[in-house]
Amino acid sequence: SRPDLGINALRAGSWLVQRLDEGLAATFDKVDHLYDLPRSTFEPTAHRAGVPNVNTIPPEDVFCFDCRVLPHYSLDSVLAFIDAQCRRVDGTYGTTTEMLVRNRQDAPPPTLTDAPVVELLSRAIREVRGVEPTTVGIGGMTVASPFREKGFAAAVWMTSAQTAHQVNEVCAIADMVADAQVFAHVFMDGV
Known part of the structure; x- marks a missing residue:
C-alpha cells in the first residue's frame, strides 16, 4: 500500500x-x-x-x-x-465530513422554582415526609417534559434508591406508599 x-x-x-x-x-x-x-x-x-x-x-x-x-x-x-x-x-x-444526529431532544422551558406546582409539592413533602425538598433540574428529559412543551408548569418527584437504569434496579414498596401519601396530600391541599 x-x-x-x-x-x-x-x-x-x-x-x-x-x-x-x-x-x-x-x-x-x-x-x-x-x-x-x-x-x-x-x-x-x-x-x-x-x-x-x-x-x-x-x-x-x-x-x-x-x-x-x-x-x-x-x-x-x-x-x-x-x-x-x-x-x-x-x-x-481534504476530507468530506458528515454529521448524523442520532437522538435530539430540545429542552422545553424549565418550570420556575416558585411555580405554584413546585410550592404545593414542596409543602406536601415537608408535611408528609418531614424533609426539606430541594429544587433541582436534572438537565435531561423527564416525564414532565411533554407537559412543559405544552406550556404547563410541571414538577417531578419521587423517593429513589438511586438504582434507576442499572443492574438490580429496585424501588421499595415503603417508598412507593410514602410517595402516594405525598401525592394524596397534594391533591387534597386546600380541600
Missing part, C-alpha cells in the same frame, strides 16, 4: 475529536447550580474501527459524542459549532 496516496481518515477524525472535545466545553461553558450536573457535557463515546488490520490507511473514521446541553443553549447553536469544526477539518485534510 502507499500511505502517501490516501487521506488518513483516522488522523482527520482524531483532529476533529480533539477540537470538539476542547471547543464545545469552552464555548458552551455556562454553569447553573439549579441542575444536578451544573454544566453541559460533551463526551466522545463510541469509535468504530476504520479498517480491520494495522497496515492500511483508514478511508473513513466514525465516532460519536454524547452531548448533554443546559437549556440555556439552543441545540442548533451546538450543532452549528460542530458543523463549523467539520468544515474546518475538511479544509485542513
